[in-house]
Amino acid sequence: MASTPNESVNYDQDKRGWAMVAAMFTSAFVIMGNLKALGVLLIPITNDLDSELWLVGWIAIWFNAGQDCFGPLVGALCRLVGSRPVMVSGALLLTMGFILTSLSPNVPLMIIFIVAFAGFGSALVWYSCFSVMASYFKEKYQLAVGISMMATPIGLMVYGPMTQLLLDTYGWRATMLLLGGFSFHLVACGLLVRRDPSSSLPDTEQYQEISVNDDEESKEERGDGRYESITETSDDEARAKSDFRNSGVEKCYQGFTAALDFAVLTNVRFILQTAAHFTFSFSYGGYVVFMVSQGQISGLSVHQASFLPFALGIGNIIGRALQPLLQVIGVVPSMTCWAFFGSSLTGASMIANVSISSFFGQFAVTGLTGIGIGVLYQAIDVLLRFLSTDDRLVNLMGWQGVFAGLAGALGGLVSGWIYEWTGSFSISFYVVQYTNTRAKVVTPEGEMEEFEIVAGVRQGDNLAPFLVIIVLDYALRQSTNGLENELGFTIASRKSRRVPAVNLTDLDFADDVC
DSSP: OOOEEOOSOOTTTOTHHHHHHHHHHHHHHHHHHHHHHHHHTHHHHHHHTTOOHHHHHHHHHHHHHHHHHTHHHHHHHHHHHOHHHHHHHHHHHHHHHHHHHTTOOSHHHHHIIIIIIIIHHHHHHHHHHHHHHHTTOSTTHHHHHHHHHTHHHHHHHHHHHHHHHHHHHHOHHHHHHHHHHHHTTHHHHHTTOOEEGGGSSGGGGGGTOOOOOHHHHHHHHHSOGGGSOTTOOHHHHHHHHHHHHHHHHHHHHHHHHHHHOGGGGGOHHHHHHHHHHHHHHHHHHHHHHHHHHHHHHTTOOHHHHHTHHHHHHHHHHHHHHHHHHHHHTTOOOOHHHHHHHHHHHHHHHHHHHTTOOSHHHHHHHHHHHHHHHHHHHHHHHHHHHTSSOHHHHHHHHHHHHHHHHHHHHHHHHHHHHHHHHHSOSHHHHHHGGGTTOEEOOEETTEEOOOEEOOOSOOOSOSHHHHHHHHHHHHHHHHHHTTOTTTSSEEEEOOOSSSSOOEEEOOOTTSTTOO
16 A cells, blocks of 8 residues: 655655654664675675685675665655555565575575565665655755765664674674564664655656556446356457456556656756766775775784774764755855765775775774765765655666666676785775776966876887886885885895995886886
8 A cells, every 4th residue: 555645745844754864864774784794794604605705795785786776666666556565565575685694505595685685675665765755855855864874874883893793702694683683673664654755746646556447347337247248259258358468467567667767867967967976886886895804904803894884984974964064054065066075085085095004094094985975975865856856756766776786786896806816905996996087287388188097008109108107216216215125125135334235126117017
């Protein structure tokens, strides 16, 4: 049964809107916490099932990406059956997925339980709850989405150390079972849904029910029409039933296709925002899952690495709180500039992360990354909210989620492959920041035209080798200054005070060094 249609919209004043903010807060806390828990459990699951780290990690990534890829389907279901049953069904699927994963004997079954059950259930909960919450607010939307989405970093902060504690105490299978129990609380959140934004406009009523076939309706008015004509042949009766079934299937297909709302894909502003979201998700997808594993590989202990999500969460809270706080004091920055600031900060801090090995250094840089991520996603949420009417928001979110989810899965897969090839995630943190990056050269005469930055080896260019040699020679000399005796190779040992050892520390003249 669909939720009660929204007959009159009273934006920012209905107290039930803040109840939905609390429901969205709880949903985001559990769903993002589950994602981080899967990241902490990567290595023990890999060892127990005798699998590859990149493969198990990709399952966790598809748990996150699957939520996005199922978005259009969730939007159609919300318009056809209502937001409340969709959200409650999603909570039950999410719970079942984690419980069955705790019993999984191999990776293929784990893929089904994590992606098809838990991932699809998370999508049903996330999109339905978010669209209902957004339908209550306009002027206070930035505050509402800021509060509700703070649960994303808080879930990362809490679930990281908590999962490690449960893992040490009970093992990964019992931890999965407990995660399923935590997810069951989202059923109560689904029961709080009262307003159905997909019914806020009269022209969306076609998505709520499908009219009955005229011939069948006339049969119902007469009683059971099977005995009206005893002279009707069996072939005619079979043909009539077939026509009715075909007519019903066609109507269902038309209703479902209309509920998917393909028209949003023709909106130019939506396409531009989705392209930006795709680029960022490619970088973020691998980072959020492999963050703990990268910390362990770079020298941190298991417990130290498990606190990196805490740093990311603190930064994310700050990033999401900045814009609502600025709004309170009367400063309303452009959301486009806000998104640019967030993406720039995220890229710079990711690159800095791979050159820092100490726990406190990684903790601080991860916090800066969280601030950039929070700022950028806050801008994306606000920009998307006002692209269309309330009833189409769930479709806008769903279609944008498809492309963002695919980008996140590709980014995670690339990061996993790079780890298998190099034994480190550091290179992937560098490479992903070059995606869709452009630069320009500033000269005394002015700025040159923009050009795209790509990673690769430039062959056949006479100028490129000289530029590379000059830059790398300076960079390596600065980085090894005073450390010549500790780094590099000893060519000739020390013979006397006047004949010191000869060490080779500057290797930037090697062929294809870049």
